[in-house]
Amino acid sequence: MAGAGACGGYLVEHDGFRLLIDPGYATVPQLLQRLAADEVDAVSSATDIPTIAPI
Secondary structure, X not given: XXXXXXOOOEEEEEOOEEEEEOXXXXXXXXXXXXXXXXXXXXXXXXXXXXXXXXX
């Protein structure tokens, strides 16, 4: 999931559970064009990225 200046990230879905893995710069705004924030159940990041904290 990358585009419009965003670095990659992974959105994994299984049995209705959605996990966002290692979202890169500007990935979250791209994701929010497709899903509401409350449709993502969890976020896993290898680094501390304050821009994803509200999800």
